[in-house]
């Protein structure tokens with residue numbers, strides 16, 4: 410029998426589950442690690458005297474001080490996985506502390522995911538930690554999805570052909586700050602998961618974007634996916650969604666992680682995917698933080714002389730039936 414959650418997800422394309430995570434146990438450890446990462450950067454960019462003063466500030470003020478002083482936006486450094494593209498042999502240090510590994514294998518999250526894709530579950534490598542800066546109105550980060558807005562897309566559009574149409578992929582979006590329409594929460598088109606995979610294209614900044622997405626604002630019903638810290642938002646792989654600009658004065662922090670049915674393609678080979686839940690205990694091979702870090706390091710090291718960690722082709726049909734413009738009634 411289908412679970413209620415699965416039924417609702419299939420019907421609307423998204424679902425918010427309240428109070429899944431505990432602030433002290435699940436959220437705070439990640440925020441602490443984020444702050445430790447900022448402190449390391451402060452040591453690099455500031456004098457010892459300046460650093461001493463900055464260490465006392467809140468993460469947000471550390472981040473503002475860092476970006477101002479360095480002119481660097483740190484979108485790759487604060488992401489929890491190696492970047493898709495980088496300069497050849499550029500070894501970007503990314504944000505992959507144990508607290509994030511703990512979230513990926515959290516029973517609180519997996520108990521919900523299990524109701525959607527069943528008891529045999531892989532961690533999927535399509536994951537992004539996002540520290541969204543306020544008021545990015547133009548420039549290279551304008552629509553980068555990392556510190557800027559995320560363009561209109563379906564998550565299934567961002568995986569490769571091996572997984573497209575085949576893999577049962579589910580997105581779990583986790584806020585680390587209360588997130589609302591003002592600070593750039595996601596925006597979704599309810600029931601759009603029933604439209605099939607749509608034609609995507611490269612937007613003006615190279616981003617992956619649904620073709621005709623300008624029509625969405627004009628003609629479609631849109632719902633802001635607001636959430637409190639502790640809540641999670643689950644997305645269907647075909648839900649049409651984007652994120653709003655952050656027009657508040659504060660940063661907005663979130664992480665989206667994904668899971669798929671064990672044994673299926675992750676859609677991001679050669680990045681790691683592995684069992685996080687199974688009825689057979691011996692299937693769980695990645696048990697320690699060190700093992701997890703080693704998997705990612707290996708994938709990244711292999712990519713260093715290529716300058717990219719993964720590639721996929723956008724879903725572009727050679728017919729227009731899957732254009733968003735054809736879906737309006």
Ligand SMILES: O=C(O)CCC(=O)C(=O)O
Pocket residue numbers: 539554558559564580581582595644650651652663665
């Ligand atoms: O947080 C965002 O800006 C976008 C997140 C997203 O697209 C996702 O989790 O699939």
Ligand SMILES: [Fe+2]
Pocket residue numbers: 562563564650
């Ligand atoms: Fe997405």
